[in-house]
Amino acid sequence: MSGAATRTFVEKLGGAPHSKESLRLWLRLLSCSMIIERRIRARLEEEFSTTLPRFDVLAALEREPDGLTMSQLSAALLVSNGNITGIVNRLIEDLLVVRTAESDDRRISTVRLTRKGREAFQRMARAHEQWIDRMFSGLTDNQISQLMKLLAAVRHSIEENPV
């Protein structure tokens, strides 16, 4: 099958109106978010000697004074249960969170921020917000709101067209 024939075949199969453009868009989207994420990870490491998953766990706990169970944490971060176990264990070693068994259901353990954890998180969150603001500072308000709309359309398209 020649290249041209293959392309024709593929386009008929997928009903693909703008195939190559989609791929280019995806690569550009991925590249942007990877660059930003890398910067955030690097700054978290440099300034706070911590990692993005740790930061995310602290963020989830910060708005729940009564704590979260392991399962609630894994649901909030969209990661597996076993993954949360490891991250929380390391946060406990650093005295940033505590895990207590205070429910009458003894299978459940509740994780909550310590005072040290809350203070550390607040410092990180302030810095985090400034990094992001700085990275997007080259955009106009109009560009930002257009992007918000278009990305909402992207998410809608993804959800309407499950692969």
Next chain:
Amino acid sequence: MSGAATRTFVEKLGGAPHSKESLRLWLRLLSCSMIIERRIRARLEEEFSTTLPRFDVLAALEREPDGLTMSQLSAALLVSNGNITGIVNRLIEDLLVVRTAESDDRRISTVRLTRKGREAFQRMARAHEQWIDRMFSGLTDNQISQLMKLLAAVRHSIEENPV
């Protein structure tokens, strides 16, 4: 791949002019690319029993009939040198690539696709393109080209404002 939970603290930060908007934009960008990436990873696993990093290595090699060195590979994929070593080792076990020392500089090893690797990659690449096209099929051509422009502006802003 942590991200969805970064959203948790966005509401309570006051500060720079369009600061909250930047954060929201970042979370939306991250959320879109994470959803797409997860789908691609899941499909690669289901249909081809492979992973995204493996696919990326094969893609990089497919464009270079003469092969790439380990350093060229790590530069192409923007990952560390040691990372490439492990991925290539597993691809070699699966007979999808070969590593030969054919330069007069004996430090350098050249990695290239085998016939099996090339054929496997071409099947995957066709499927990959269809998945992406399907996911973006809810967008108009105009929305796609606007997004391309705006994401180019994002990348420009990031590069002009190093954190």
Next chain:
DNA sequence: GCGCGATATTTTAAGTGTCAAGTTTCTACC
């Protein structure tokens, strides 16, 4: 020829991520 810094790569240690299997505890039904 010798030595020394630079370059290419691998190895190592630690963290993150998945899934599957195992453990403990609870619940519901007989």
Next chain:
DNA sequence: GGTAGAAACTTGACACTTAAAATATCGCGC
């Protein structure tokens, strides 16, 4: 009240990722 199955969580095996240390080789100056 005993037991089967569900639920919460941990553990284990494997893959990916990084930074840093280790290894091997090269090239250059003397």
